[in-house]
Amino acid sequence: xxxxxxxxxxxxxxxxxxxxxxxxxxxxxxxxxxxxxxxxxxxxxxxxxxxxxxxxxxxxxxxxxxxxxxxxxxxxxxxxxxxxxxxxxxxxxxxxxxxxxxxxxxxxxxxxxxxxxxxxxxxxxxxxxxxxxxxxxxxxxxxxxxxxxxxxxxxxxxxxxxxxxxxxxxxxxxxxxxxxxxxxxxxxxxxxxxxxxxxxxxxxxxxxxxxxxxxxxxxxxxxxxxxxxxxxxxxxxxxxxxxxxxxxxxxxxxxxxxxxxxxxxxxxxxxxxxxxxxxxxxxxxxxxxxxxxxxxxxxxxxxxxxxxxxxxxxxxxxxxxxxxxxxxxxxxxxx
Amino acid sequence: xxxxxxxxxxxxxxxxxxxxxxxxxxxxxxxxxxxxxxxxxxxxxxxxxxxxxxxxxxxxxxxxxxxxxxxxxxxxxxxxxxxxxxxxxxxxxxxxxxxxxxxxxxxxxxxxxxxxxxxxxxxxxxxxxxxxxxxxxxxxxxxxxxxxxxxxxxxxxxxxxxxxxxxxxxxxxxxxxxxxxxxxxxxxxxxxxxxxxxxxxxxxxxxxxxxxxxxxxxxxxxxxxxxxxxxxxxxxxxxxxxxxxxxxxxxxxx
Numbered sequence: 001x002x003x004x005x006x007x008x009x010x011x012x013x014x015x016x017x018x019x020x021x022x023x024x025x026x027x028x029x030x031x032x033x034x035x036x037x038x039x040x041x042x043x044x045x046x047x048x049x050x051x052x053x054x055x056x057x058x059x060x061x062x063x064x065x066x067x068x069x070x071x072x073x074x075x076x077x078x079x080x081x082x083x084x085x086x087x088x089x090x091x092x093x094x095x096x097x098x099x100x101x102x103x104x105x106x107x108x109x110x111x112x113x114x115x116x117x118x119x120x121x122x123x124x125x126x127x128x129x130x131x132x133x134x135x136x137x138x139x140x141x142x143x144x145x146x147x148x149x150x151x152x153x154x155x156x157x158x159x160x161x162x163x164x165x166x167x168x169x170x171x172x173x174x175x176x177x178x179x180x181x182x183x184x185x186x187x188x189x190x191x192x193x194x195x196x197x198x199x200x201x202x203x204x205x206x207x208x209x210x211x212x213x214x215x216x217x218x219x220x221x222x223x224x225x226x227x228x229x230x231x232x233x234x235x236x237x238x239x240x241x242x243x244x245x246x247x248x249x250x251x252x253x254x255x256x257x258x259x260x261x262x263x264x265x266x267x268x269x270x271x272x273x274x275x276x277x278x279x280x281x282x283x284x285x286x287x288x289x290x291x292x293x294x295x296x297x298x299x300x301x302x303x304x305x306x307x308x309x310x311x312x313x314x315x316x317x318x319x320x321x322x323x324x325x326x327x328x329x330x331x332x333x334x335x
Numbered sequence: 336x337x338x339x340x341x342x343x344x345x346x347x348x349x350x351x352x353x354x355x356x357x358x359x360x361x362x363x364x365x366x367x368x369x370x371x372x373x374x375x376x377x378x379x380x381x382x383x384x385x386x387x388x389x390x391x392x393x394x395x396x397x398x399x400x401x402x403x404x405x406x407x408x409x410x411x412x413x414x415x416x417x418x419x420x421x422x423x424x425x426x427x428x429x430x431x432x433x434x435x436x437x438x439x440x441x442x443x444x445x446x447x448x449x450x451x452x453x454x455x456x457x458x459x460x461x462x463x464x465x466x467x468x469x470x471x472x473x474x475x476x477x478x479x480x481x482x483x484x485x486x487x488x489x490x491x492x493x494x495x496x497x498x499x500x501x502x503x504x505x506x507x508x509x510x511x512x513x514x515x516x517x518x519x520x521x522x523x524x525x526x527x528x529x530x531x532x533x534x535x536x537x538x539x540x541x542x543x544x545x546x547x548x549x550x551x552x553x554x555x556x557x558x559x560x561x562x563x564x565x566x567x568x569x570x571x572x573x574x575x576x577x578x579x580x581x582x583x584x585x586x587x588x589x
Contacts, residue, residue: 083422216441217436217440217441217442218440218441220441221433221436221441223422223423224421224422224423224425224433225420225421225422226385227385227414227416228421228433230384230385230405231383231385231409231413231414231415232409232433232434232436232437232487233404233405233406233407233408233409233410233436233437234405234406234436235404235405235406279423279424
């Protein structure tokens, strides 16, 4: 008897495992979009020395992929740990700190002198300061308060406000010509990314992604909320600490590599949540990573080819990202 | 077996729980009763290791809840809290599948699926399995959470006011279900209850608390009498009897 009923009962089980299909389809679509974006970017309107142009573009594509993947996955992690989908890791003050660093350096050394500093030294310096800041915040607010993410975020908001205020003050002190040069530097640029830095950044991001992937099921449980996850045997405090450290790496590395990009992660992650209709990290992490890279490359392509470099992708992203963010806020309010 | 050892919880100078010694053992339903702020939920939440005690501890099968690995404890004790708002939208089946997390760490085996199905059957939830929790009524949602606890299949089940916001029929159904957890599945169930008469009728043992202390402990018929009720609830009530179980006429108190 049980032999007969077993398969019938098995149906809903399979119904349960059918559901990832939607997310697989979505991921595949985004993957194809990614390939199309890369192909367009690499081949459209190639002129001059083919090998030189291709190499230049390949490096740009690699940098953009790295940045898009890093920021998007960081945002997904941040959403899971904070239990809030309209936040961005920018809240923690990484962008503000980066801007402050650039401004202070421009004030101390002059923009042009600063730009002459060995690019790798600059990268390491910026990365070190941002990581130290993240570790400091994590240490103070996660170890001592037993994983109170809200407190951590409030501290991040206050700190980034302070960074911005100091940055503004310093900006007023520097030479107006240098200020213009500085302002341009503050928006992310992919034009001149050092090859070795790219390699090192790729390794950092790849290691972080491996850790994220290994935690994917625990992150699913953490997404239920602190108490539910604890009750299911997840060490929520540990997952939170590790996640915040990963967020730091995944935000600090791209920022040190190319500069600050706001809203990209928010755009990619929320788009993926809407499309996949799941919170499972085995679906959202790869999809968001691909989506982030795709959006960035597509935006850069459109700007380079159709706006003749008059504006930067990060500015356009900030514009559209801002609109999407407001839409998201309004939607949340209605719920 | 759940053993409370000189457990104290303080917020600043206020002691909200002071429980030197309490042992809960064997299959059965133990009800924690008392007025608001008596420390029932605090005791339960600490035993479910969702709250750190100021001092002392609780042992579950000999495992110290303040130090034992969370994963180890999750196979021994399940806790269901009052507010069950999830940060994400889940279907009933997905929620129940999470009950197997302590064993499978998210990758469900065939055995896990079988236990999930059994839990859905037990709570008659199969027709709702694909529905999202936020599309269900309060009673159905409560059942889904209990199903997740059943799927977690721990010897100890802690329930914090599971009858909150349930109407009479759903409350009765939930209590019948809680009885089954003890009678059919042999679990040690500890449940915080507001209604003393529900406790009197369904529990095997009543632990009455006031101001963070246990003031009475035993079978319903021994715990529930007029002096104890006055001590626990600060209310003069008449206690009568119905089918051998005490009934507190609290609604007649002035």
